Amino acid sequence: MSNENVRKLDIYGWGSNPPDFLVKTVSSLRDQLVKALSGLKHEGSGSSVVVPIPDVDKIVLPVPKFTVDKTEAIYSFLSQDKKERMRHSYGKSAADFLRVLMVSCSILHFIYFEDFDSCPDYVAFPKDEQEIEELLRYCEKNKVAMYTYGGGTSVVGGVDSSFCKRFYKGVIMCSLERLNRILCVDEESQCVTVEANVTGPQLNQELKTKYHGRWTFRHYPQSYEFASIGGMVSTRNGGHYATQMTRIDHFVQSATLITPRLGKIETPKIPSSGSGLDMNRALICGSEGAFGVVTKVTLKLMKTPKFSQTVRIEFKEENNAVNCVREIVQSGLHPTQCRLISPMEAWLNRVTKSANTFVLLLGFESHILSDFQALFDCCKTIVQKYHGIGLTQQHLTNDKKLMTKRKTKTITKMKKKRKKKMEADALRYGIFGETFETVVTWTSFKALNNAIHACVKQHFHNFNDKKNASEKAPFHLLTYRFTHCYVDGCAPYYTLLVHYKRKEKESAKAYCKRVLNDWTLLKTKLNECIVNNNGAATHHHAVGVDHRKAYWEEIGHRNVQVLQALKHYLDPNWICNPGVLIPLPKENIDIHSSLPISSKL
Ligand SMILES: Cc1cc2nc3c(=O)[nH]c(=O)nc-3n(C[C@H](O)[C@H](O)[C@H](O)COP(=O)(O)OP(=O)(O)OC[C@H]3O[C@@H](n4cnc5c(N)ncnc54)[C@H](O)[C@@H]3O)c2cc1C
The missing domain is CATH 3.30.70.3450 (Alpha-Beta Plaits)
Incomplete structure (x- = not known):
């Protein structure tokens, strides 16, 4: 059912079978981290495994909440395979890793933790637009939520259905992995049309072999290896260009979106049209699956830099x-x-x-x-x-x-895989690593940067005030870089590393839960701190569910109402990615209130 020719992400961590050189780099970086976090200022070894690797075979998934009748047209492309359901349950944030680890820890302690809470009831593998339309019709008729799954590299809960599933009869995850054809290359206009789940490496390989590498899809996010082009467009992905063409929006000429109410909506294949609202940006780029499914994209290509x-x-x-x-x-x-x-x-x-x-x-x-x-x-x-x-x-x-071919290849290999592999690996050694980012004017950068550092410091300082006086604040590091820069501002990208020691007699599961709770609390404070200091909820990691309250705060309640109205028109039963980006009416969230984010949770 699923596309066997497509490389899959691991259920835990990053891609499978990393090459030897990567394993070595990751382990030595991990050792360096452990040393930095545990050896320099903080006692404790840090070198022993704190949480075991999940044994996915032992995980027991929740029983599906509903059954699709065999006579339904969509039945032929649905799967209830355990591994597929698991693979399509979470994204790739550190919190997602912790949730997967938590489940596996329960198993090792012989308590079957049935609440793999973001697990879909079915995974659908439509092969074309017609099957997507059938799926949308089924979900509308049966009050089933449908989440779109591109490459699954979301770090903001974009493919997490746990948030709103209680309002629906069930959840179908719509995996687009069979929509992975490169449809046509227009050599004269230097652009290419692809199906949504083509990845950057796949497209660049084709351009290299069939067109002698004259052009490239010159957009390299760190998740380049697995992120799909449809997913990147839906999340307004940020690439390697530090200035000018920083986001994928700059490369989008046109796209196709399938919505529940209107079916197929296509934006014109015209470069940089000046007619009225730019529908690529108003409807498609950044819509994060809330209005429907992006099935095709036409992208501008670049001459390969020499x-x-x-x-x-x-x-x-x-x-x-x-x-x-x-x-x-x-x-x-x-x-x-x-x-x-x-x-x-x-x-x-x-x-x-x-x-x-x-x-x-x-x-x-x-x-x-x-x-x-x-x-x-x-x-x-x-x-x-x-x-x-x-x-x-x-x-x-x-x-x-x-720039030789060899050099380009090495950079690509190293950069794209190293980060997540290391994060997942380090987590098992008690080192929690996560990134967060924003964009802010030059005028506000200093205040924002100070506020973020103060927020993190205060959070860990508060550890000492807790009931258990013997509990020491975990040693942590906060570092940053500018990933993208503009005439009017910069996009600081923070990395937080925390050495959480596992307490005596603390089960691995309780440990994961403690770390997850602590991060959730800090993340809420950070979201609040960022918007209160004139930063955007996100520069390129997308909104998903993790940043949505900060996003509403950023754009103001009138704009949220416009989004809700648009959503209501295009998706009247709110079946597409409920909870992502736009508040669901049933959630009863007061978007008019100007209360701080944390008190709205
Ligand atoms: C290691 C790592 C590095 C990363 N580096 C970067 C980076 O450098 N720059 C950056 O911007 N982001 C980065 N990210 C975040 C993530 O890769 C991006 O958000 C990416 O664009 C998601 O693409 P995807 O295909 O994996 O989408 P998914 O994770 O599958 O989905 C993301 C969201 O988009 C929706 N969606 C996906 N495909 C479609 C579609 N065809 N139609 C409608 N909705 C869709 C999903 O429902 C979901 O809400 C990184 C993530 C990881 C794990």
Whole structure:
């Protein structure tokens, strides 16, 4: 039933069978982390496994809440296979990992934890738009919720049905993995039309083999390996370009959306039309499955860059580093890479040998321009003004290089897989790692950054006030980088690492639950802190269910009402991704209230 030719994500962690080099990198990074978190300031070994690997074979899933009659047209493409139901239960956030670990821990203690709470009753594998329409009709008629599952890499609860399932007869997860054909390449207009579940690697491989790599789909999120193009469009995914074409929206020419009420809606295949509202952006990009299913996308392609050059600049002072980045971006130079990395993050990622300096990775790429000297010269004046070290003539000459195929491949392999593999791995050793991000004006960055650091510090400080006075605050690290920069602001991306020690006599399940509860509480505070300090609920991780209250706060209740009205029109029975992005009327959430987010939960 499912598409056997498609690479699958593991139920726990990232892709299956990681290559040896990756396993080695991950283990050595994990050791480095353990050392950083447990060895430097905090007693405790940290080197032993705290939570065992889940044994998925032993997990008992909840009994499906309803049965689809064999005479139904959709029956032929439904599955109740246990592994498929599990694989389509959660996304890939650290909280998702904890929930999966919690279930497996219960099994090891011989308590069958039946509440795999986001498990769908069925997984549907439609092969085309017609089958999706049939599925939507069935769900409407039978009051069944339907969640769309692209690559399953959501880190914000975008494929989590547990939130609203109580309002429905049941849940069908609509996996689009059979919609994975590359439909046509328009060589003259340099664009390609693909079905929703084509992935970046699949498209780029085809462009390489059939079109000699003349063009690329030049958008590399860290989840590049598994995220689907339909999923990226639905979540307004952020890619590797640090300036200008930062999001997938920039590459979308047109798309097809299937909605419950109107069926197929297509946006015109016209580049950058100026007619009225841009329907790609109003209806499709960022709709997160709430209006229906994106089935096709036409994307603009880029000429494959042949040349790239990156330099490393170091700063002792944070203010200097931030102001330097701001001026470079505001000068209109549009660097492809413009990542400012905080000292600890630079050290953990092996960019520096010690955690003392802010590092700016500044780079340009082009398919035509081989010499970036003039561009770097412009940057040099700004760098010198802010006492940056490292952008020298010498450095430039030595570092200039043709981007070879080998180099590109290695970067792709390493970056895309390492992060989640490491997070899942480290979690089992008691190290919780999660990221969160936002975008804010340059004017507000400092206050927001201070508030976030204070929020995290305060949260862990409060540990000492708890009833159990012997409970020590877990050692933690908060690092950040700018992933994307704009003339008017920057997108800081934070990584939080916490060493949660398992207490004596604490079961593995209780441990996971404690960590999950603590993170949920902190995440709520962070959402609140971000919007209260003029940040967006998210820059590119999407809204899902995790950021929805912050999102409503960000856009205001009138805009939420517009979204609800649109949803109500396109999806009158609210069957598509209920709870994601837009509040369900049945939830009775008061969107007019200006109460802080945490008190609305
Ligand atoms: C290791 C890791 C790294 C990541 N790095 C990045 C990054 O660099 N940049 C970034 O922006 N995000 C990143 N993410 C988040 C995630 O990869 C993105 O949100 C991605 O765009 C989701 O695509 P997907 O196909 O996996 O969608 P899914 O996870 O399957 O779904 C995400 C949401 O979109 C909906 N959806 C999916 N496909 C469709 C469709 N065809 N039609 C309608 N709705 C649909 C789903 O219902 C869900 O609500 C990362 C995640 C992980 C785990």
